[in-house]
Every structure is written in structure tokens, then in C-alpha cells.
Amino acid sequence: MDSKHLITFITVARLLHFGETARTLNYSQSTISEHIHSLESYLNVKLFERIGRKVFLTDRGKIFLPFAERMVREAEAARQAFREDVVFAGSIVVGAAETLCAFWLPPLLKRYRTLYPQVQVNLKVGNCIDFPQWLQQNSIDVAFGLQDEAGQPQLRQKSLFSGKTVLVAAPQHELATGKTLSVQQLNGQTFLLPEGYCGYPVDLKHLLEKERIEANTILEFGSLESIKQCVKYELGISLLPEIVVQEELQRGELAVLPVAGLDIPIQAQMLFHRDKWMSPPLLALENVILADEGRAAEVR
Structure with missing residues (x-):
């Protein structure tokens, strides 16, 4: 089987359009x-x-698709293995949770682009629950999320860093007394949370349900900055990673609500599909991320 034919098949399978495939691959229809x-x-x-x-x-086409993708990856890997020079060029697509985009990922991507300026990095922000499917569909090359996907055998997962979350409110909020609160005192409060179905927001919802705490309402936002601004204006309280609100806490714009038994950590994960061919740019990104985590571990 000609690899060009396999690439054509894979592209048609994704686009489901012969004309669009012809334009994408620069062939005639x-x-x-x-x-x-x-x-x-x-x-x-x-x-x-x-x-x-x-x-x-x-149905036969659906069965053949993963075989075709694997054959193309292995053919490219073999070709790269015998190259005398490795060119760090092209593009990679990174999927990431909005929480990680807000405080952790940008400086690492900046470092990567400084080291490999010819690689175009495309960032796709999404919900953690979508990342396994995106990796399976090859619409992203790597994902950075907050959900443990160790149970999915098709994924290769690397745990990165852990951190703590804090429940925050406006300094003038009725619960912002500095005294330790019970979970029951959260009854009737309005919660402002990041949208999505994984990570610390879901853990908080599970805790409220377990403790039979009835929220006045739970509002979900697509932006952490929007949540912080709404909390400042006393529209509700929010559980957020501590590092995300450090500056606001130092300036006195937000206050921590210490709640007994409220211990919800975050754990960042790096995810690849196990069958994904690790191109030189993608392998370099993995090394940059792991090197940064190694430096952070030394500091800790």
C-alpha cells in the first residue's frame, strides 16, 4: 500500500468530502x-x-482507519530515524484546560518558542472531558488537563504538578470573618465556578452533594478572570487554584474562606495518545515540560 494512498484515505475519512480533501492535499479530485x-x-x-x-x-472503512493511521505514523517514524539532521519546524496543536492556560502554560510555551522559533504552536482551550476524544481524533497532539486518565489504556499520561485550591470571597462578604467555617455554613451561597465536567469544580460539587449543602445557585464561567471580577463585586464565592488568586489576595481584593474539611487539590496531567508519533517538535515540547517540572521539584 502506497503511503500517499493511506494519507488520502485518512484525510477523506476526517473531512468526509472528496473535493475538500483534494484542496487540502493539493491533488485533483x-x-x-x-x-x-x-x-x-x-x-x-x-x-x-x-x-x-x-x-x-x-463499517470496513471504520475498521481500517486506525490501521491506516498507524501505518502512516510508523512510516514517518522510520523515515525520521534515518535522517542525518533533525529539523524543528512545522506545527503542533496543544489542548489545555483554561485553568492551566491562565497561570502555568504560557511561560513554558514562551520558553519553547524561544528554543524552537520555527515551530508554530496552536493552542486549543477546552474541557478536560473532551481531551481523550480530541487525542483519539488527532485534532490535538498533546493535552494538559486536570483529570486522571490513567484508566484509559489508549492514552499515555504523565503527572506534572499538584497544587491547592482556596475558597475565596469579597473581603466584605458575610463569611469573610477570618474564622474557620463549617461546610454547613456554605448552605444557600451562590457559587461561581469554571465550566466543565472534571477537576476541582466537580470535586466541589460532589462535596456539596455529599454534605447535603444546597447552593442558592451555581453559575459557570468560561473565564477565570470573569469569575474573579464577579467575586470582587460580591456576586458569589468561588473555589479556585491558590496560584490563580495570589495577587488579589496580597492586594486585599479577595479573602480566603477557611472551611474545615475543604481540601480539594489540583493535579496537572500531560496526555498523549499511545499511538501518536512523537515528531521532533512534539518530543521537544515534552522535554521542555518535564525539564521545568524537574527544576520545580528541586526547588521544592
Whole structure:
């Protein structure tokens, strides 16, 4: 099987459009059809079917897709292995939780771009729950999230750093007395939380449910900065990573609500698909991240 034919098949499988595939790969549409026909003849199966103007993968096509992706990755890996020079160029797509984008990832990406200026880094902010699917679909190359995915065998996970969260409110909030609070005193409060279905916001929701704490309402935001501003204006209280609110706490713009038994940590994870080919730029990014964690461990 010609690797060009496999790449054509994979692209059609993703785009489900022969014309768009032709434009993407800079082929004529007839060439795309020839590639697919050649593969179908070799395998003696039908990979796609047309219904009206739409293209769909057949059941056999769905089965063949992961094999095709693996063969292309291994062929490229073999080619790279025998290159005399390694060029750090091209692009990588990074998926990351908004929490990590707010305080941890930017300086590392800056360091990476300084070391490898010819690599274009595309950042895709999303919810942790989406990252396994994005990695499976190859729409991102690596993910940085807050969810433990050790139970998913198709993923390779590396734990990075841990941190603590704090419950914060405006300094003039009725609970901001400096005294230790019970979880029950949170009853009837308005909670402002990052949107999503994983990590510390979900842990807080589970704790409130376990302790039978009824919130007045729970509002979800797509931006940590929006949450902090709303908390400052007494629109509610929020659980946030301590490092995210350090400056506001130092300036007295926010206050910590010490709640007995409220111990919800964060744990950052780096995720790759196990079948992902680690290109030189992607391997370099992994090394930059792990080197930074090594320095942080030495400081601690």
C-alpha cells in the first residue's frame, strides 16, 4: 500500500468530502478517487459510500482507519530515524484546560518558542472531558488537563504538578470573618465556578452533594478572570487554584474562606495518545515540560 494512498484515505475519512480533501492535499479530485479506488481494490472492500451528496465511512472503512493511521505514523517514524539532521519546524496543536492556560502554560510555551522559533504552536482551550476524544481524533497532539486518565489504556499520561485550591470571597462578604467555617455554613451561597465536567469544580460539587449543602445557585464561567471580577463585586464565592488568586489576595481584593474539611487539590496531567508519533517538535515540547517540572521539584 502506497503511503500517499493511506494519507488520502485518512484525510477523506476526517473531512468526509472528496473535493475538500483534494484542496487540502493539493491533488485533483480525480487523483483522490484513484487513490481510494486503488486501496479498495487492494483490500477488496468498500471503504466509503455516497448517499446523495454526502460521503460516509463504511463499517470496513471504520475498521481500517486506525490501521491506516498507524501505518502512516510508523512510516514517518522510520523515515525520521534515518535522517542525518533533525529539523524543528512545522506545527503542533496543544489542548489545555483554561485553568492551566491562565497561570502555568504560557511561560513554558514562551520558553519553547524561544528554543524552537520555527515551530508554530496552536493552542486549543477546552474541557478536560473532551481531551481523550480530541487525542483519539488527532485534532490535538498533546493535552494538559486536570483529570486522571490513567484508566484509559489508549492514552499515555504523565503527572506534572499538584497544587491547592482556596475558597475565596469579597473581603466584605458575610463569611469573610477570618474564622474557620463549617461546610454547613456554605448552605444557600451562590457559587461561581469554571465550566466543565472534571477537576476541582466537580470535586466541589460532589462535596456539596455529599454534605447535603444546597447552593442558592451555581453559575459557570468560561473565564477565570470573569469569575474573579464577579467575586470582587460580591456576586458569589468561588473555589479556585491558590496560584490563580495570589495577587488579589496580597492586594486585599479577595479573602480566603477557611472551611474545615475543604481540601480539594489540583493535579496537572500531560496526555498523549499511545499511538501518536512523537515528531521532533512534539518530543521537544515534552522535554521542555518535564525539564521545568524537574527544576520545580528541586526547588521544592
